[in-house]
Amino acid sequence: MKLKLILKKIISNVIVKNLTKTDATELLISLIEKSENAKDRAACIDSLAKLNVKTERIYKILEYSLISDDSPEVKEAAIKGIVNNFNEDSTKNLFEWVLQNDNSIRVLKSVIKSLDSVNKSLSKILEKKILLRYSKIFNVIPEEAKFFWDLDLIMCKKRENDIIGRSLKDLFNASKLFPGIPKNFPLNTYKPYFMTNKGRIYLLNLGGCGLEKIPDSIKLLSNLIYLNLSYNKLGSIPKSIGSLSKLRSLNLAHNRIRSVPNLINSLSRLKYINLSFNFIKPVPKALLKLAKQKFSRRYIWTGVIPIETPVLGLLEILTGYQLSILDKHKVFDINQEFFNAYRINDEGHITGICIYDGELNIPLMSIIPEQVCTLKYLKVLIIPINKIEFIPNCIRNLISPKVTEMRYINR
Incomplete structure (x- = not known):
């Protein structure tokens, strides 16, 4: 008979009083001691905890499983059994020892999570023991070690460590x-x-x-x-x-x-x-x-009229690069490895924009913001359209259908 059915039958017999808790306890302890399979031991400990037997012997068995067993799964089961069946005063020292000496993230997390459901204040106190360990590992103050603890919980799942x-x-x-x-x-x-x-x-x-x-x-x-x-x-x-x-x-x-x-x-x-x-x-x-508020002022200093500077600030945010001003008598040189620039007329209106990485032959952003359409004096817009995921209709209306098929958008 599979262990799962055996455990279910033991608990059922206790409920209908065909088996005493004492006899059921002995059966489960015997199964724990004889089993070489971690999942089976964990399942037996879960069943033992369900009997709600709060004797010193049961506590010692759970304590031994938590301290000495190599399996995090068995330790997790022992933690749940201890938290659910024994008071915090008798378990605090045990959990302090575990948090200072056990190296399993899964076990440490289980202690904090299980305690948090019954005693949040104790859970917070004991979590500081973990933070001190992270503080020493990464040489940061304990307050900031909390970030490493939380990040480690995420990364250990990704890396299975x-x-x-x-x-x-x-x-x-x-x-x-x-x-x-x-x-x-x-x-x-x-x-x-x-x-x-x-x-x-x-x-x-x-x-x-x-x-x-x-x-x-x-x-x-x-x-x-x-x-x-x-x-x-x-x-x-x-x-x-x-x-x-x-x-x-x-x-x-x-x-x-x-x-x-x-x-x-x-x-x-x-x-x-x-x-x-x-x-x-x-x-x-x-x-x-x-x-x-934060990225338009620098363009005012180059002579752009204030009402148009937010567009350049927006392009800077969406590309990650500050745009440089191009002399109005020069042409946009798209043969350069990197070109991220704008041009203005004598009145400070933006007349041209080029956003381009020539080396990689890609744009520096994935969308063209519709705010570009507010630039009434714009005559040249050079952006490679490969990898552009969003082109607003107002941009399409600025240019002829023939030009939109080219690698660069021009007007």
Whole structure:
């Protein structure tokens, strides 16, 4: 008879009083001691916990399973049995020992999660033991170690590595160490790493990690200045980023972001943001506000009339590159390896825009914002249309059907 049926029969016989709890306990203990299969031992421990027998002997069996068994699955079952059947006073020291000595992320998480359902205050106290371990591993202050703990929980699932800190250490140790701070996090910066000052993180690069979400605890990195989350799978901008009051540089290029929340405008020190190659369409009001307030002034200084500068600021955000002004007597040279420029007339109206990476033969953004259509004096618009996912109708109306079929859009 399969073990699952045996365990079900034991519990059923206890319920209908065909079997005493004492006899059922002995049967289950015997099965635990004889089994060489971790899943079977875990199942037996689950059944033992269901009997709700709160003797010292049962506690010792669960304690031994938690401390000595090699299987995280068995340890998880033991944790649940201890939390559900024994009071916190008798288990606190045991769990403290586990959190300081066990190396399984799965086990550590199980302790915190199980305790959180019955005693949140104790759960928070014991979680600090874990944070101290992460603090030592990554040489950061305990308050910021919470981010590494949460990130490790995400990464260990992706990498199938259950050892505390191992997934993150493998991630960071494999990275290329750049001297100093990379300017604006170039798009080819895929290697994850971080930099600290007196135990506080001021630079964090998690580009190319395949992350679908960022731990909310990133808001605890209060000194963070440079953040690169490019080349991930983020579907939205994490709300917790709005708490990073010192953030100056934010790279979110090549994700799956569809909208931009108002919180982005709360980043008062932000000097650089890259949202290229996301799914943002149409351009939301929050992004227009950001372009107008933080990224348009520099273009006023070059002579562009104020009403048109937000368009250039918006293009800067959507490409990740500042546009340079081109002398009105020069032509756009698309043979250059990189060309990101605009041209104005004597009155300061924008008459031409070129956004192009000649080396890769691709545009520097995936959408053309409809705000470009507000430029009444625009005569030249050069953007490779390959990889452009969204071209608003107003842009199509600016140019003839014959020209739209070409690699470059011109008028």
